[in-house]
Amino acid sequence: MTKWAKIFRKCNNYYKMPQTNRNIWDIHYTRPRASQLYPDENVVRILKKEFSMKNSCLRALDLGAGSGRHLPLLSEHFAHTHACDFSANSLKHYAGEYPSALQAALPELPYADASFDFILCWGVLHYLPKASIPSAAMEIRRCLKPGGQVFLTLRSDNDTHLQHQLAAGDLKDGHARLFSKAEALALFDTFAQTRYGYITRQPVSEEYLVAHHMLLCQK
Ligand SMILES: C[S@@+](CC[C@H](N)C(=O)[O-])C[C@H]1O[C@@H](n2cnc3c(N)ncnc32)[C@H](O)[C@@H]1O
Numbered sequence: 001m002t003k004w005a006k007i008f009r010k011c012n013n014y015y016k017m018p019q020t021n022r023n024i025w026d027i028h029y030t031r032p033r034a035s036q037l038y039p040d041e042n043v044v045r046i047l048k049k050e051f052s053m054k055n056s057c058l059r060a061l062d063l064g065a066g067s068g069r070h071l072p073l074l075s076e077h078f079a080h081t082h083a084c085d086f087s088a089n090s091l092k093h094y095a096g097e098y099p100s101a102l103q104a105a106l107p108e109l110p111y112a113d114a115s116f117d118f119i120l121c122w123g124v125l126h127y128l129p130k131a132s133i134p135s136a137a138m139e140i141r142r143c144l145k146p147g148g149q150v151f152l153t154l155r156s157d158n159d160t161h162l163q164h165q166l167a168a169g170d171l172k173d174g175h176a177r178l179f180s181k182a183e184a185l186a187l188f189d190t191f192a193q194t195r196y197g198y199i200t201r202q203p204v205s206e207e208y209l210v211a212h213h214m215l216l217c218q219k
Helices: 003-010 022-028 041-050 071-077 088-093 130-143 161-168 181-187
Strands: 055-063 078-085 116-121 144-155 193-201 210-218
Touching: 022 088, 041 071, 041 144, 041 210, 055 071, 071 078, 071 116, 078 116, 116 130, 130 144, 130 181, 161 210, 181 193, 181 210
Parallel strands: 055 078, 055 116, 116 144
Antiparallel strands: 144 210, 193 210
């Protein structure tokens, strides 16, 4: 069976996948600049702090893996690293290199309850339709083992960069939503513990601000 047949055979929610933004991400992953080689430094730091010893049982999921920039890092910390994304081109050009990669769309995930010790959901949730985001948060919780953690970002309402991207940039005609800190925290209030951080940067020569809430939530 070819690699592609394996990816699509495993994907049991392909035909009912939400379409919001999917075409836009598929186009994005045909551009050479979509390739990102290096992990976000916040992910590097959290994994070093929380999962410093590689353990032969631990399982991680890169949810919305994109160009797969976090997969080598996750594999350094976890014995089993899985990847999924709803973009066929993310899988075709990048994350599909990982044998366990599959196409899946939040707010539904094709994994059993309590499958993972760690889920990374970096830069993904704010692209979902507003009504789906609480279900996505519950779905992430369902897929975590008791005591498992999700590390995620949600775009902050202080961000001025994303609207520009949606109006005229790489994500033209896409949908996204910005969150206040209180809204971001409320989405994950069913978790036993949530730790909060904030990232902001102004790219050189740009007037726009990139701002994300960063949450580390334990089931
Ligand atoms: C900004 S990129 C982030 C990629 C990667 N996490 C990273 O940090 O480089 C957002 C990713 O989320 C994926 N995505 C958006 N909505 C999704 C959904 N409903 N289900 C699964 N993946 C989704 C997109 O295809 C894209 O790869």
